[in-house]
Amino acid sequence: MIYFYIFFLLIFLCYNFDFSNKRGKDSAYWIACLILILLAGFRYRVGGDTLNYMYTHELIPQFDISNIFPRINGVRAEQGWIMLTSLAKLIGPDFYWVQLIQAAIVNIAFFTFFKRYTKYYFSCVLFYYICAYFYFNFEILRESLAVSIFLLFSIKYLAEKKYLKYYLSIIVTMAFHSSAILLVIIPTLYNFVNKKDANFLVICSIIYVCGLFLNPLFNQLIIGLGLFSDKFGTYLDYNFTIFGKIMGYILYVLLPLIVYHYAKKYESPSRYFLVIYALIGASTSLFSIFFRFINYFTPFLILNMALIFVELLLNSKSRTRIENSIIYVLFIVVFFNQRIFVTVDKNNNYKWYSYWFPYHSIFDPQIDPTREYIWRNN
Template sequence: MGLTLLYDVLGLRGGRGVAYILLCFALILLAGLRYRVGGDTSNYMHTHEIFPKLTSILTYDYASQRSIEIGWVIFSSACKMLSDDFVVLQLIHALFVNVIIFKFIYRYTRHIFLAATLYFILLFPYLNFEILRQAVSITIFLGFGLKYLIEGKWFRYLLMSLLSLAFHYSALILFCFPFVMVLLKQRLIIIAMISSTVFASGIFLNNLLSNIVLFNPFEMAVLKKMQFYGEYNLSNLGLLLSFIQYIVVPIIIYAFLKRFNRLTDVNSLVIIYVFIAAVSSSFPILFRMIYFIFPLYIISLADSIFLLLIRIKSTFWFKMAFLNAILAVILLMHTYEWFKKIEGGYGARWYVRWYPYHSVFTREISPEREALLTF
């Protein structure tokens, strides 16, 4: 927050680039030097032990791990050429993901430290501690595919999308983005009405699909995943907060930036975020696809916050209090579920996936987290 005040708000120029690089480096070390931190990290450690080194990959029985995409198998096998220790993979993964994310932020917004703060609050734990395969897929899109999407260079965009797909099946959503972009030419009110209708009807359709899957005679992985994600039913308050968070707020941001002629190519794509959220109410398994657009949402959120601060006619300290209040609300809306007890999870709360943090230097193990991983 201090860096946001110095460089984004006060406009200090000296040391700005160095501070930004050091912040990126700190997050790389935080993610790369963790030990068994993250709900899925232990699974990645296990599969990393099974995978061969790159020199033996042609003779590897890939069918035995058919649920893991070939891109991740090759990446894991390449890392084993350097060392069998999973920490090497963690460091390379953290370096790749965070460097591309920070370059993406630097390229598409002037408010780089606020955007980096929002990234740390909203997305960093997931990309670095949980969805490692999808994180690579997302950063390939951000670092290489996004510019081709914006420029309309469809063949190059297709190649980058295929590369993303090699790391995670959720990248299938990337092939829909060129068609969804047509909606950007429509009136905002139409987009809002369609998204709200899909979200509302999806709540009921989700329950219906969950019941259908329960009676499914075929043990298909996709249907099992639909059942798993479909079991997460929100309360009325949870539905309201989700509607505000994933539908109302992005549409307001889009309209606000458009009203004051601050809508960039990246900001415009936040509407895709709205549609994915709306469709996910019917098919919860699709919600993970929203992470492809989440970094763009972060850029739009940072731009709109600063535009709002500029429009407020008040003292500097009032604006700072207002900025902190906004960040507090964002933090609360995105983290309140972390403190809920996990049903059947031995009384553990969701935050135990990441806290307490242990490093590879001590290699301590959290009993609560290990119990959760076997749950």
């Protein structure tokens, strides 16, 4: 139930400050940030990848100045994550210290990003909570730290055309997740989409369709050349149904370009990142691991969806505003969370949402048998 309490609290804050502009805006904003930090930081064995990180946490030693970059058998993680974990052990041996530090960095980064680039930042937080919060705070812990550095520093340097600082920040980002290597080409892509007035829907659709046909050949080539590790090999096993391929096109290509179209109307300066989102999203049909790169641009999708949401409602008739907002929010909730109802264990019909529901905290530490079973057997 705590998830729903926070959901309704964020709706209340959104209405109070983005639509009514009442006093106490900044205080309420950072209190909301603190709530989300504590929710993630004090969770107990909640999240599929969280359980993996808890397991490897035991293998990482406490920070030792004489051995800053230790090699640890059984831990497949970048040195940035290992160092963060070892430093957290100086505070305490429990994993929740790592969770608190990670959640603080990620949520402060998102909240700072929203406040920096839009005046409708409460709506951004609401959409962030609906679309990305649980995934970024409960699952992709290392990559979300990389995304946070990208949001806090890299974007600013890119906008200011300080490319040396941009690439230095990307090096730091790669210390937490290797997927950040893609960010090396972002300045080139950004300048391309910023200057070209091309039909990106046609371009991305062609890339997506071609990828569907070339995917089997591409996978065989990767396997034949031995270019993948065990870590990446799992992505070769993904075999999407027709419905999955259609949903992939809608979610990764069509949606960001629709948002881009409306964001262009409101002259959103961050709208060009939506085209980059769609270009990368179109490439997921060729190799499914590319969907991990989309995580770096999800905040821009959230920011521009929130912008459109508020602008449309503010310009609608007051008597239909509540109805329209309910429909819009419900659509976002259902559309972005349909995957949590996907079956992850066919033998017992366990669903994806079992990774996050029910919620347990360190103050009431309970082991959920369903979540533990899925983690051990999938």
